[in-house]
Amino acid sequence: MIPYDMTADDAGDRLANFEKELLVLPAVKSYLLPAFHLAQERLDWLPPESIVVISSHLRIPLSEVYATATAYSELRLEKPQYGAWYMCTGVACEAAGAQRLIDAVDIAPEKLGRIDCQFLCSLAPVCTDHHGKILGRLTADRVRAFFMEDIGD
Amino acid sequence: MTIQHTFLEAIRQESRRQPISKLFIHKGTCGMATDIVSVCEELGIIDMAMSLNAEIIETSCDGRCWAAPSVTVQKIDDAGAAYSRRFDRIDLGIDLEEFNKVLDLTTVHNVFDDGVTGLASRFGQLDGSLLAAVELGAYSVAEKVFLQDQKTILSKIETSKLSGRGGAHFPTGLKWKLAAQNAGPRYLVVNAEEGEPGVFKDRHLLEADPHRLIEGILICCYAVGVEKAFVYVNGQAHKAIESLLTALDQAKNYGILGSEFLPEEMSVDIEVRAGAGGYVCGEESVILNSIEGERPVPRFKPPFATDQGLWGMPTVINNVETLAAVTTLWQDSPPPTKLVSLSGNVTRPGVYEVPADGTLSWNGFLLSAGAELETVPALLLGGPSGIFLPRDKFEERIEMKNIGAGGIFVLSPESSVREITNALAGYNERESCGECTPCREGTIRLTKLLQQETVDLEKVEELIEVMEEASLCMLGGMAGRPVKSAIENFPATWISVDR
Numbered sequence: 001m002i003p004y005d006m007t008a009d010d011a012g013d014r015l016a017n018f019e020k021e022l023l024v025l026p027a028v029k030s031y032l033l034p035a036f037h038l039a040q041e042r043l044d045w046l047p048p049e050s051i052v053v054i055s056s057h058l059r060i061p062l063s064e065v066y067a068t069a070t071a072y073s074e075l076r077l078e079k080p081q082y083g084a085w086y087m088c089t090g091v092a093c094e095a096a097g098a099q100r101l102i103d104a105v106d107i108a109p110e111k112l113g114r115i116d117c118q119f120l121c122s123l124a125p126v127c128t129d130h131h132g133k134i135l136g137r138l139t140a141d142r143v144r145a146f147f148m149e150d151i152g153d
Numbered sequence: 154m155t156i157q158h159t160f161l162e163a164i165r166q167e168s169r170r171q172p173i174s175k176l177f178i179h180k181g182t183c184g185m186a187t188d189i190v191s192v193c194e195e196l197g198i199i200d201m202a203m204s205l206n207a208e209i210i211e212t213s214c215d216g217r218c219w220a221a222p223s224v225t226v227q228k229i230d231d232a233g234a235a236y237s238r239r240f241d242r243i244d245l246g247i248d249l250e251e252f253n254k255v256l257d258l259t260t261v262h263n264v265f266d267d268g269v270t271g272l273a274s275r276f277g278q279l280d281g282s283l284l285a286a287v288e289l290g291a292y293s294v295a296e297k298v299f300l301q302d303q304k305t306i307l308s309k310i311e312t313s314k315l316s317g318r319g320g321a322h323f324p325t326g327l328k329w330k331l332a333a334q335n336a337g338p339r340y341l342v343v344n345a346e347e348g349e350p351g352v353f354k355d356r357h358l359l360e361a362d363p364h365r366l367i368e369g370i371l372i373c374c375y376a377v378g379v380e381k382a383f384v385y386v387n388g389q390a391h392k393a394i395e396s397l398l399t400a401l402d403q404a405k406n407y408g409i410l411g412s413e414f415l416p417e418e419m420s421v422d423i424e425v426r427a428g429a430g431g432y433v434c435g436e437e438s439v440i441l442n443s444i445e446g447e448r449p450v451p452r453f454k455p456p457f458a459t460d461q462g463l464w465g466m467p468t469v470i471n472n473v474e475t476l477a478a479v480t481t482l483w484q485d486s487p488p489p490t491k492l493v494s495l496s497g498n499v500t501r502p503g504v505y506e507v508p509a510d511g512t513l514s515w516n517g518f519l520l521s522a523g524a525e526l527e528t529v530p531a532l533l534l535g536g537p538s539g540i541f542l543p544r545d546k547f548e549e550r551i552e553m554k555n556i557g558a559g560g561i562f563v564l565s566p567e568s569s570v571r572e573i574t575n576a577l578a579g580y581n582e583r584e585s586c587g588e589c590t591p592c593r594e595g596t597i598r599l600t601k602l603l604q605q606e607t608v609d610l611e612k613v614e615e616l617i618e619v620m621e622e623a624s625l626c627m628l629g630g631m632a633g634r635p636v637k638s639a640i641e642n643f644p645a646t647w648i649s650v651d652r
Contacts, residue, residue, distance in 0.1 A: 029446035037388070037427055060446070068448045071586065074388055074430030090350045091533065091562050091573055092496040116580055117350035119389070121496035121562070122218035122503045123186055132391070136186035136221070 003079050004043035004050075018042045019053050027057055032068060036075055045076035083130040085147075086113045092121035101125055104140035107147060160413050161296050164287045174207040174256050177225040179277055181214035181360045182392050189222035192244045198224065198252060205256050213361035213396070215277025217241070218503035219523075225277065226255045271490050272477055273506045276361040281396070283403035286364040292409060294480045295368045299375060299416045306376040307333060313482045318491060319344055319435075319472030320535065320558035321627075325479070328469055331459035333377045335467035341373055341382040342444065342463065342470045346428050346435040348387060350580065351536040351560035354492040355473040357504045359386070359393035362477070363400035367409070367423070369476030374421045377469055381422050384473075385440045388427040397425055432537065432584035436626045437470040439586070450588040451626035472558075491553055497533075497563035499524045511550040515542065518551060524563060531570065531642070533562040537577045537584075538631035540638035541570060571646045574639040575603050581632040592629025595620040599633060607648045610640060 004014055021038060025031045035058060039050040046069055055062040069075050085107075089098050102112065118126045123136030129146060176199070180189055193199050202209060207226075214221065220241035227237040238255050240247050279285045286292075298306055311326025332339055343366070347355040359366065370382050386394050401423055404410050410421060426444055428434045434443060438452035441463055462468020474492055481490075491509040496502045500523025507518055519526060532542040535557030542555075564570070582596040595616055602613050617633030624630045640647060 030444060032446035033426065033429060033443055036429060058446070068446070071448050071450070072429035072431060072434075073584075074428075091536075091576060092351060094576065095497060095562075095565065095568055116583070119347070119350070119353045119356060119387075120182060120186060120218075121351055121353060121494065123183060123221065124496060126186065134182060134186045136183070 001044045002082055003045055004047050005079065006047060006049065014043060015049055015053070018050065019057075022053060022057050025057070027059060029058060029060055032058055032060065032065065033072075036069060036072070040075060045079055047079070081110045084111055084113050085130055086115045086118075086128045088116075088118035088120075088124070088126045088128075089114045090117035090121060090124075092124040093118070093126055096124035098125045101127075101138060101140055101143055105143045105147065160408065161287065161292060164284060164407060173229055174202075174205060175210055175227040175229075176202040176207045176256065177210045177212045177227060177277065177280075179214050179221065179223050179225070180211045181277075182356065183214040183218045183221040184223070185392075187222040187244060192222045193224070196243060196247055196249075198243075198247065198249075201249070201253065202256055205253070207256055210280040212277050212279055212281070214357060214504075215239075215361070216273050216357060216504035216506075217277075217501065219501040220503075226252070228255075271506050272358070272365070272474070272481060272492060273361075273504070275365065276357065276504075279362065281399065283364065283400070283407050283409070286362070286400075291362075291364040292368050292371075292414070294483050295371050295375075296414075297483060298372050303333070303376050303378065306372070309482065310376070310479065314489075315475065315478055315482060316553065317472055318474035318478060318559070320349075320538075322553055325471065325475055328459055328471070329373065329377050331457075332467040332469045335460060337378060338381070338466055339377055339379045340463040340466060340468040341370065341377070341379045342437070342440055342458075342468055343370065343382065343384040343473060343476060344435065344437060344440060344470055345384055345386040345390075345393070345473045346440065347390070347473075347558075348428070348430070348432045348435045349536045349538075349558055349560060350432075351494060351496060351533070351562050352558045353494045354504045354559050356387070356390045356393045358473055358477055358492065359390070360396045363397045364404070365477045365480055366397070366473055367400060367404055369479040370423060371409075371415070371421065372479050373469060373471065373476060375416060375419055379469065380420060382424070383444055383463075384423065384425045385444065386425060386427055388429045394425065394427060401425070431586065432580070433586045433626065433628050436628065438626070440470065441468065450586050453625070474559075489553070491556060491559055493556060493559040493561050495522055495561045495563070497561075498529055498565035498568075499563050507551055509551055509553040509556070511552050513551050515547040515549060515551060519547065519563070528566055529563055530566060530568065531564045533564065533573065533635070534560070536560045536562075537580050538627065538634050540634060541642050543642045569646075570639050570643045574636055575600070577635050578603050578632070581628065585628060585632075589623070589625035589629060591620045591623040592625065592632065595624070595629060596632050599636065603636065610647060613640070 025035055035054045039046050051065050055065045087098055087102055120126045120134055120136055125138045126136050128134050222244050223239055223241045225237050225239040227235055229235050275289050307330050310329055315325040316322040345355055408414055433439050434449055436451050439449045443449045458468045458470050489510040490506045493505050493507055495505055530544055534540055534542055539557055578600045582600045585592045585596045587593045599616055620629050620633055
């Protein structure tokens with residue numbers, strides 16, 4: 001998904017659509033995390049505008065909404081790099097050569113992030129592609145092939 | 154009560170076994186991560202199966218993650234008996250002649266029945282429908298249990314000695330009883346956060362057999378008097394969430410969650426909530442805050458959740474596996490088993506159901522998973538709050554109290570205990586929620602101390618003691634556990650400061 005960009009032509013429409021869907025959620029505090037998920041699903045991150053909209057709908061002070069969002073490691077408060085991949089660097093993946101894979105594939109660092117565990121340790125080493133698809137039992141050749149395909153897309 | 158029997162029986166009638174060949178394609182997270190779809194296409198096995206009139210069934214991983222991508226052929230004979238044969242690692246090739254022979258209903262049975270029983274018995278056997286689950290026994294325990302009164306059920310859970318499978322091993326019967334004796338409304342929270350690196354058994358359970366969890370939830374809600382249950386699932390476990398939501402829809406549509414199946418005056422609403430990361434989000438009081446819309450930080454205890462949990466009301470918090478295990482307690486001799494997630498230096502990593510009553514040794518288990526024992530210097534049991542088990546202790550028996558949530562990483566000769574310990578310390582530092590000082594500051598200092606070339610072990614031990622005593626939750630309290638275990642079992646790894 002292309003991350004929401006407030007300067008893009010479709011920014012107004014995307015935010016309005018998100019707000020429309022948000023209104024379906026009950027306006028009670030308990031729905032704060034589901035509201036965050038909805039924003040991230042639709043906009044790919046939590047831009048400041050989305051925090052304002054959530055605060056208003058759930059009637060929670062803006063500072064509290066923001067503070068809570070910062071406490072979840074999977075919520076993105078900065079616009080993500082489009083098309084980034086994530087290599088798992090958990091114990092099993094490290095042992096299976098995750099770092100060697102990162103070194104072996106010549107990819108810009110911002111295009112290949114790291115995550116602590118993808119919870120598929122039985123198929124280590126593992127990474128997640130830019131569509132969120134998990135790829136297991138990786139080799140350097142396989143990662144390079146995926147990236148070539150990705151660029152081809 | 155007779156109506157309930159008729160109700161479930163009607164579902165069973167709808168799916169009565171017919172003589173047929175079935176091709177199960179293991180399309181769980183493991184299969185998808187190893188390109189099962191394109192591998193099947195390349196091999197042409199789906200077309201082949203269809204030409205033999207086999208039913209094609211998309212199913213989950215059966216726990217044998219090492220075999221992915223894999224398919225299973227099942228034949229059901231005239232007497233309704235099932236025989237199955239799995240084809241492993243089909244990305245490396247498949248014996249098409251053998252595949253054809255096994256699939257062809259006209260050939261004699263040359264396949265075997267795995268005979269798997271227990272918690273994982275339906276893994277990789279279901280097609281995602283409620284009918285298939287019911288046919289293989291889903292909801293049959295609840296059907297019987299609903300004929301008993303709540304007191305009898307609570308007593309049964311207590312005498313079964315079932316304990317929490319999330320790692321803390323608190324007696325489940327006592328927890329239910331404590332919540333039941335407080336005035337309602339009462340809540341149930343299912344902890345499916347599973348944010349501990351190296352543990353993936355709950356995801357498999359949710360993907361493979363979500364109806365087992367729902368059945369466990371219904372039994373708990375009936376016994377404790379709960380009307381609202383939340384299932385708090387790790388936000389990254391997309392397939393598990395999808396599988397659970399589908400199963401809940403099916404249960405609603407078939408009336409399993411309604412008055413047709415539930416005892417009189419019982420009603421229950423089950424809501425799924427996705428988490429958003431953080432190891433600390435698996436801590437039970439953090440989940441309560443998260444569901445309420447508060448910051449995900451731990452609460453002071455006491456009060457305990459059974460007295461004052463969600464919105465200050467009595468709340469039972471159980472791990473996914475604990476509730477699933479409830480459905481096995483009414484068998485003739487319920488197996489005290491534990492699901493474990495095995496990874497690392499073994500030929501067959503995956504999800505295993507092991508006896509956890511001291512009847513199996515680590516040696517025996519590791520050999521069954523294809524480990525070459527002489528190449529295994531140690532095991533890491535339980536991830537960032539776990540312990541190292543060195544090879545000279547592999548003769549010991551597997552017991553529930555030693556395996557935490559069930560994450561088992563097998564080290565190789567190339568593994569560095571020190572590097573792994575430092576990595577775990579770094580993980581705990583990053584994951585600390587910052588709510589209490591001993592954990593927030595302690596994890597930072599611990600990481601720094603461990604990174605020194607010569608480590609001040611005395612200082613490390615003092616720091617760990619403070620973190621154990623004073624941290625608000627078990628993330629801080631147990632962050633020093635792998636460090637202590639590494640120092641104790643591998644003293645030569647550390648060059649201590651000369652005092």
